[in-house]
Amino acid sequence: MGEIRGGFERLLAAAADGRLSDACKRHDVHVLGACGDATKDDLRPGQRSDLDLAVAFHDRRHRDLLELVQELSALSGCDRIDLLDLHRADPLAREEGLRGIPLYESESGAYARALMIAAQGRLDTVWLRRLQQEHAGRTIPESFDPTLVRTRLAEIRDLLDDLRQLLPIGAERLTRDRLSRRALERILLHLIQVTVNNNAYTAVALTGTAPRSHHASFAAVSGTGMIEQALADDLAPSAGLRMMLVHDPAGVEPERLYMMGMRMLECYDHYLRQATAFIDARDRAVSQRG
Secondary structure, eight states, X not given: OHHHHHHHHHHHHHHHHTHHHHHHHHTTEEEEEEESGGGOSOOOTTOOOOEXXXXXXXXXXXXXXXXXXXXXHHHHTOSOEEEEETTTSOHHHHHHHHTSEEEEESSTTHHHHHHHHHHHHHHHTHHHHHHHHHHTTOSSOOOOOHHXXXXXXXXXXXXXXHHHHHGGGOHHHHHHOHHHHHHHHHHHHHHHHHHHHHHHHHHHHHHSOOOSSHHHHHHHHHXXXXXXXXXXXXXXXXHHHHHXXXXXXXXXXXXXXXXXXXXXXXXXXXXXXXXXXXXXXXHHHHHHHO
16 A cells, blocks of 8 residues: 555645646646545555546546556556546446546646546436335336327427527527527537437336436447447547536537538437337337237
């Protein structure tokens, strides 16, 4: 445990003299913090642990963690580093990772904002964890109600129609027309939430397992066969947009909001088509059995 605590203290020293900042800038790190046993005062002698660190990058697609781990190991003198990618972590782990000790932030206040968003993300997904608890251990999924799914799909269809009417105004107008921007934000938020609700219901009804996050709900619903995995991969990042629009809407530039709207119009239209085809096929199968 002395190695872990010593490594943590050497990272604190590197943060103080700028060496850690230089390393984080080279790897496009947004925030970095220490968490876990190394930050605690009540360590037990001989207790084996790792130097737990949590990181978020500016680019959510950043996945080359090895070089960063190597630099952090050199700075800390510790080869037992466990690096949590906050973009991949579930809501509980994300908040837990950020509740440690901040080591780096790319701009003033970035770490506090990341923690605030993570805390709200945990609260936003309470209903998913409650679903998981309610269905833990069930071997027979509850009855699947296609009428409920069709109601949600009709709502998705209406929201897509709203997007088709609004998006032709273009990105430039969103910059100067506050009402149009607010309307687009509201449509996108509602579209994502209705879809996540449908994902969670379908996953629980057909598999007995609830997804752990909004992001994970798309992979969960693809596991039921309602949509293809490739489409789930395309749709899942929209959960991140939802988080930004709920907790930091000013951080979403109008051009990015417009481009995401265009992308979501295409991808969610595919979702609507595939989900409708799935329900139609189930209805036909039920009719044939009857």
